Amino acid sequence: MDARTPNKTPFRQLPAFPVLSMQCAVALMAALTLWIFQGYVAGYSGLLGGLVALLPNAYFAYRVYRYSGARSARVIVKEFYSGEAGKLILTAALFVLVWVGVEPLEPTAVFAGYLAVLAVGASALLIVRRFQKH
Template sequence: MDARTPNKSPFHRTPAFPVLMLQLIVTLAVALVLWGFQGWIAGYSGLLGGLVALIPNGYFAFRVYRYSGARSARAIVGEFYSGEAGKLILTAVLFIAVWLGVKPLEVAAVFGGYLAVLVVGASALLIVKGFPKH
């Protein structure tokens, strides 16, 4: 008998959704600010850096929130570990793809976009606390 219970709520109702949306907004804002002040190369470099953080975070959130309920505790823990491993691998692959596949590239802008999105993720508890429960 399978004790895992699939989460029946839509993904946009999970606590991760507002964090991911804020990370998307920060990614776009960083790209626009860099583009406005330092040019289009810095702009798309910042965008790519933000996406290198955002895409793996979305993957992780999707994996972790696939199941719900006390009967699914073991599945949730398993998804947490496999989601985190996948997130790290995906981050490395995306960084390598950006470094090897995008020329010209502003390295500082890539890291700036990446770090800006990480800061939003680090403040996730503050963001989720204000998220309305439905």
């Protein structure tokens, strides 16, 4: 007997949606700020760094929220671990793609965009709590 219960909640109503939305906004703001102050190479480098953080987080959220309900508890835990492993692999692969495939590239801007988006993820509990109160 398969104890999986698919989660039918729309993606925009999941707890991860406000965090991912905020991460997307921060990636765009970081890219725009870098572009204005340091030029277009820094701008797209910062955007790429932000996407290197954002895309694996979106993958992780997709994996974790695929199932719901008490009967799916084991499957959810399994998805959590496989989602985290996939997130790490995807992050490494995206960094390699950016370093190898994009020329010219501003490494400092890549890390600035990446760290800016990671900072949003680090404050995810505050973001989710704020959006759930309204």
